[in-house]
Amino acid sequence: MKERNYKPLIASLYFNYIFQGMAAIILSQNMNQLKIHWGATTTQITLVMSAIGLGRILALYFSGYFSDNFGRKKTVIIGILSYTIFFLGLLLSHSYLSAFFFALFGGFSNAFLDTSTYPTLIEAFPDEKTNSSLSVLNKAFISTGQFLLPFLTRFLIQRELFFGWTFVLCTVCLLINMGYLLFAQFPELSTKKTVKVIKETKTARLSNHGTFKIDGIALLVFSFVSVSIFNIFILWVPQFAEEMQVVSHEDSLTLVSIYSIGSFLSVFLTSGIVKRGVHIPRFIVFCLLASGSALLLMLLVPSFATLIIAAICIGIFAAGGIWQLGLALMLELFPTYKGKYTSYYSLATSVAIMVTPYITGVLSQYGVAMIFWFNLFLLILGLIAAFVITSRYDYLFPKEKAAPTFS
Incomplete structure (x- = not known):
């Protein structure tokens, strides 16, 4: 029997993430226009941003359960429809309160896309090095x-x-992609098969699995921190550049583009490194150390050159895929219900998306530099969690393997 080609399906699923990237910054990019459109203040705009994280929190557990029990296709369709409501709802809102409601759907979509896309990838490509890259x-x-x-x-x-028009464009592209996915063939769910094997072996805990109170919590801390690092950076670095009188407002916007280029290129670099069998926890530690060094340099010596270095380094080392590598470790240590544990991991991300806009908004009253010192503190916290993960991984898999498995 000829093996099914799932590459077009995976490409279509990942196409949705273009608009997840846009959704993450579309409010900050249009802040001045939205203030007028909604008659809102900067604080009220950041409150709407926080609603995205709240939406993720409200939906994550249910989305993981739904994905494991009703299928990945239905889950991803719900995710796409939620994003269309998000984009159109924000555009049609005339107050920040109604915008807050529609922003929740952006969080719903995040949850449903994550808990359908990652498990589908693993089920379509069971080979550990292929799916980890x-x-x-x-x-x-x-x-x-x-x-x-x-x-x-x-x-x-x-x-x-x-x-x-950018809101409308996002909506149209997502609906066109949904049209393809409605007729696409998804791989078979692995959840029922995994449960059957567990029942047959009469054990739900294998000897080489981690302890959630230690490994799981450390990975949740890392999930919170890794997302916070680059989200805070891209939302506030233009204001930091202006406050330090390094560049003009127009030129400060290019720092986000420089960050995005570094993030884009790093994905392929990270993918290649992982495929070679690198020790993933140690690689995460290295990335955090590099990001922290660049962030500290930017704070101590604020200049256009150090801002560019920080933008490139944060893009390459903090946003180039280490969050996904942390998820890979989570699914290796706790493989029974992939949708469920993806929900747990993403829940920490949701808390970060909800909490950090409010915290950084308060800190901005004392200067934008305070926001980046807070970001550095989070990075150190993540580094501590990464050291715990590395130590535990070496203990659980002594010289057994370098990259995580997903079987």
């Missing part, structure tokens, strides 16, 4: 969206066109 490629699509949106926004502003 492919698992970071979605970040390339996220980076593509974050690279393109600033140019689209700037194009509309320069020509004095309606800012909402």
Whole structure:
């Protein structure tokens, strides 16, 4: 029997992440226009941003359960429809309160896409090195969206066109992609098969699995931190550059594009490194150390050169796929219900997306530099968690393997 080709399916699933990347920055990119459109203040805009994280928290457990029990296709369709509600709802809102409600659907979509896409990838490509390297490629699509949106926004502003066309474009592209996925063939769910094997062996805990109170918590801390590092950076680095009087407002926007380029290129570098069988926990530690060094340099010696170095380093080392590698470790240590544990891991991300906009908004009253010192503190916290993960991984898999498995 000829093996089914799932590459077009995976490409279509990852195409959605272009618009997840745009959704992450579309509010900050259009903040001035949305203030007028909604009659809102900066604080109220950041409150709407926090709603995305709240939406993820509300939906993650259910989305993981739904994915494991009702299938990946239905889950991803719900994710796409939620994003269309998100984009159109924000555009049609005339107050920040109604925008807050529609922003929740952005969080719903994040949850449903994550808990359908990653398990589908693993079920379509069971080979451990293949799926571990492919698992970071979605970040390339996220980076593509974050690279393109600033140019689209700037194009509309320069020509004095309606800012909402980017919202409409995102909606149309997502609906076209959904049309393909409705008829696409998805791989068979592995959940029932895994449960059957566990029952037959009369054990739900294998000797080489981690302890959630130690390994799981450390990975959840890392999930929170890894997302916070680059989210805080891309949302606030233009303001930091202006406050330090390094560049003009227009030039400060290019720092986000530089970050996106570094993030995009790093995905392929990370994918190649992982495919060679690198020790993933140690690689994560290295990436955090490199990101922290660049961030500290930017804070101590603020200049256009150090800002560019920081943008490139944060893009390459903090946003180039280490979050996905952490998820790969989570699914290796706890493989029974992939959708469920993806939900747990993504829940920490949701908390970060919800909490950090509010915290950084408060810190901005004391200067934008305070936001980046807070970011450095989070990075150190993540580094501690990464050391715990590395130590535990070496204990659980002594010289047994270098890359995680997903079987």
